[in-house]
Amino acid sequence: MILITGGLGYIGSHTVVKLLEQNKEIIILDNLYNSKIEVLDNIVKITNKKPKFYQTDLLDINGLEEIFQQNHIDCVIHFAGLKAVGESVAEPLKYFNNNITGTINLLITMQKYNCKKIIFSSSATVYGTAETMPLDENSPLGVTNPYGRTKLVIEEMLNDLYESDNEFGIVLLRYFNPIGAHKSGLIGENPNGIPNNLMPYICKVAKGELPQLNVFGNDYDTVDGTGVRDYIHVEDLAEGHVLSYNKIKSTKGIYTYNLGTGNGYSVLQVINAFERANNLKINYKIVDRRPGDVATVYADTNKAEDELGFKAIYGIEDMCRDSWNVHKIDS
């Protein structure tokens, strides 16, 4: 059985759907801090299968132990974590406790129950301010905020764990910028309040919930002066987890992969793609650069392609169409 922590969240729910569609036996753990129980109903609607769900917090080690006692778990896909960069700067201890202590509890419990396979949600943020593009898995690491530090510390912990016990099979997946949603529109990303990320922000502007999109800087050394990022459809990302699971279910070792498309798009290119894909107009305004932002970030995806057989198939307009589809249905 595969335990999916954070399995009702944005990326977790899409991965759950893919695994259920392949008849994998899964269990979901989520404390519903950043998700809703309705996501479970929608997973059932999409797949016609009802996975076992535990509303458990990773900080509750006894609760975790119960799950491992009651089920034979041979692999964990570990999505659960807090992810808002700005909040992590304001409340670093909350992030260290939830993300790092939560992961330590998980690993202690896994070791106790002899579960030695884990796929971890890391992030391209571990490359810090690296400037040479594209980023491959050997690019220099560094962090610029407490959220990124939790990702780097957990990667290092997992490396140490593997050094101590070579029976482990571990995959560290460094995601670039996930957007898009399941084609049904039943699951997706719809954060409360003012979003940090471009696509949820664009959708709120399209919906009229926010008056305009602020574009942070148009004087970067890029195609049109706005920041360039590597956006990847969440369905492609979910597939990357299925491929990672297939790799480590029978292999030991620790492996790190970038999951991106290898293509960068500027903010203005994304706005244009969104307008084209959905036949809508987005109000935007150029404002000052945001401190800490770099001009361009995109992935070298060769390693994931060579070793996992991973290749993103969705383009930017697909991502924009599917992101908006969730909001259309929601409104």
Ligand SMILES: NC(=O)c1ccc[n+]([C@@H]2O[C@H](COP(=O)([O-])OP(=O)(O)OC[C@H]3O[C@@H](n4cnc5c(N)ncnc54)[C@H](O)[C@@H]3O)[C@@H](O)[C@H]2O)c1
């Ligand atoms: N979305 C992105 O842009 C992005 C980029 C890189 C990495 N990641 C990482 O991928 C993972 C999943 O991201 P997401 O976008 O799906 O986020 P999300 O917030 O939608 O999902 C995370 C889920 O984990 C749950 N959770 C958080 N803390 C928990 C705890 N202590 N115990 C139990 N459940 C807990 C939340 O309720 C939520 O459902 C996170 O670790 C995130 O840091 C996300």
